[in-house]
Amino acid sequence: MITFTRMPRIAILSGLLLTVGLISNGCLFAEDAPVNDGQYVAPGGGPPPVAPPLKKGSPLDHLANDPKLATPQVGYKEGNTTGATYWVAHRMIDTDGGEGWGWVRKLDDSWNSGKWIALQETLGLAVAPHRKLAKADADLDWEYKFWGHFVKYKAYDPHLDEQLPVFVLEGYEVIGAAQPLTIKFGPQGRIQHRPSGASSRSGSPILSDPGTGVD
Amino acid sequence: MRLFLALVVAAILGTLSASAQTNEPTSEAIVLTGGPALRFMEHGKGDVSHDVYWFNFVDASVIRLNQLKSEAKPGELITWLIYRPAYAARSKEMGLDLLAQLQAKAKQVGANLHWFDSKEDLIAYLNKGFDRDKVKIVNFDYFGHSNKACFLFDYSNTIDTMSIAWLHVKDLRLIDDDIFAHDATCKSWGCHSGEMYSQWWKSHFDVPMTGAVGKTDFAHGGLPQLSNSDGKWTE
Numbered sequence: 092m093i094t095f096t097r098m099p100r101i102a103i104l105s106g107l108l109l110t111v112g113l114i115s116n117g118c119l120f121a122e123d124a125p126v127n128d129g130q131y132v133a134p135g136g137g138p139p140p141v142a143p144p145l146k147k148g149s150p151l152d153h154l155a156n157d158p159k160l161a162t163p164q165v166g167y168k169e170g171n172t173t174g175a176t177y178w179v180a181h182r183m184i185d186t187d188g189g190e191g192w193g194w195v196r197k198l199d200d201s202w203n204s205g206k207w208i209a210l211q212e213t214l215g216l217a218v219a220p221h222r223k224l225a226k227a228d229a230d231l232d233w234e235y236k237f238w239g240h241f242v243k244y245k246a247y248d249p250h251l252d253e254q255l256p257v258f259v260l261e262g263y264e265v266i267g268a269a270q271p272l273t274i275k276f277g278p279q280g281r282i283q284h285r286p287s288g289a290s291s292r293s294g295s296p297i298l299s300d301p302g303t304g305v306d
Numbered sequence: 307m308r309l310f311l312a313l314v315v316a317a318i319l320g321t322l323s324a325s326a327q328t329n330e331p332t333s334e335a336i337v338l339t340g341g342p343a344l345r346f347m348e349h350g351k352g353d354v355s356h357d358v359y360w361f362n363f364v365d366a367s368v369i370r371l372n373q374l375k376s377e378a379k380p381g382e383l384i385t386w387l388i389y390r391p392a393y394a395a396r397s398k399e400m401g402l403d404l405l406a407q408l409q410a411k412a413k414q415v416g417a418n419l420h421w422f423d424s425k426e427d428l429i430a431y432l433n434k435g436f437d438r439d440k441v442k443i444v445n446f447d448y449f450g451h452s453n454k455a456c457f458l459f460d461y462s463n464t465i466d467t468m469s470i471a472w473l474h475v476k477d478l479r480l481i482d483d484d485i486f487a488h489d490a491t492c493k494s495w496g497c498h499s500g501e502m503y504s505q506w507w508k509s510h511f512d513v514p515m516t517g518a519v520g521k522t523d524f525a526h527g528g529l530p531q532l533s534n535s536d537g538k539w540t541e
Binding site: 146149150151154155190209210211212214219244245246247248249250252255257 | 344345346349350399400401451453455456458461464465466467468469470472474
């Protein structure tokens with residue numbers, strides 16, 4: 092049986108308490124995680140370094156180096172396209188300067204119940220169809236089957252101070268060119284003329300108005 | 307014997323408590339840093355392509371943190387709030403561990419690094435990171451994307467040219483209006499903040515926030531400068 096004299100017992104107890112105290116106070120300060128400096132060297136006030144080399148086979152590599160098409164290729168598929176449920180998507184360009192992608196609707200619904208969306212691409216699986224095109228607007232009024240889902244969070248479009256529902260793209264198939272839609276475009280707030288109160292289009296006092304461009 | 311041990315324990319706890327109080331800051335200076343875009347999203351945008359350099363906001367933040375450290379009064383904690391998801395995504399894109407680099411930078415400058423993953427995280431820290439009756443915020447700097455109405459912690463990182471994490475002027479009401487010292491210094495180094503955000507800030511917190519009218523430029527490697535000759539800093 093192990094026995095302790097009076098002083099060592101106090102010393103052990105003190106040590107334990109000190110340890111607890113140090114741990115609880117340690118969270119106030121910078122984290123002491125292992126450091127991996129990688130290839131980065133701080134510029135020290137000089138001009139910043141350029142972008143690193145492309146990773147071969149990465150989404151950015153494909154985007155930068157794959158050949159571009161003039162228009163989408165009918166029947167082309169990308170990502171997960173095997174699910175029985177898909178959305179019909181109609182590409183639109185927001186002539187008000189917004190960055191929404193276009194409309195999606197459920198297969199059996201009309202375009203009047205469609206949603207104006209922000210498109211969240213899934214890099215490495217399915218990216219926006221226009222990434223394959225020479226011009227980003229070359230698929231205006233083209234239609235697609237979209238596989239994916241809506242998420243709870245919204246996207247904020249800083250150019251128009253608007254919030255849009257987010258559709259996460261997991262796969263698509265090119266249907267083909269379609270007639271232009273005659274419905275109003277934009278998120279519900281714009282269609283229903285509910286100004287945000289903070290954009291350059293609102294009546295709120297703004298000292299100068301160069302637009303809400305981002306940098 | 308038991309009485310003696312109890313007295314010793316009480317004495318030790320008292321000492322530790324005093325020590326903890328010594329480590330409790332008396333005030334806090336905050337640098338808030340938003341995240342970079344992904345190059346995938348910004349590829350091919352020419353002159354308006356954002357964040358070719360992944361640490362443009364970080365390097366400027368570090369310069370400011372060093373300034374704050376050198377000016378800090380005894381008991382003043384220097385806190386660095388960083389929007390983590392954007393740097394995690396950029397890390398994945400580049401194949402570098404940028405989060406570890408950020409931790410190393412915080413350690414080097416002696417800053418209290420605190421990640422946040424959402425607007426709610428940020429607001430919770432500002433309101434309750436410390437007892438704000440005792441630990442007021444004496445300095446606030448923001449480095450990141452912005453427009454006149456928003457701080458954009460995420461921009462063109464999750465969705466091309468859009469944001470999924472932001473602090474709109476309308477969100478300021480979610481932050482307690484008494485977190486700042488009455489003489490606190492606040493500045494947004496992002497674009498356009500002086501055109502709207504500064505006014506809403508002053509109205510809510512009753513402390514001024516300097517912001518830019520026009521764009522700011524992070525590209526030269528130091529603290530941001532006004533991009534255009536007709537730009538200005540204002541409150």
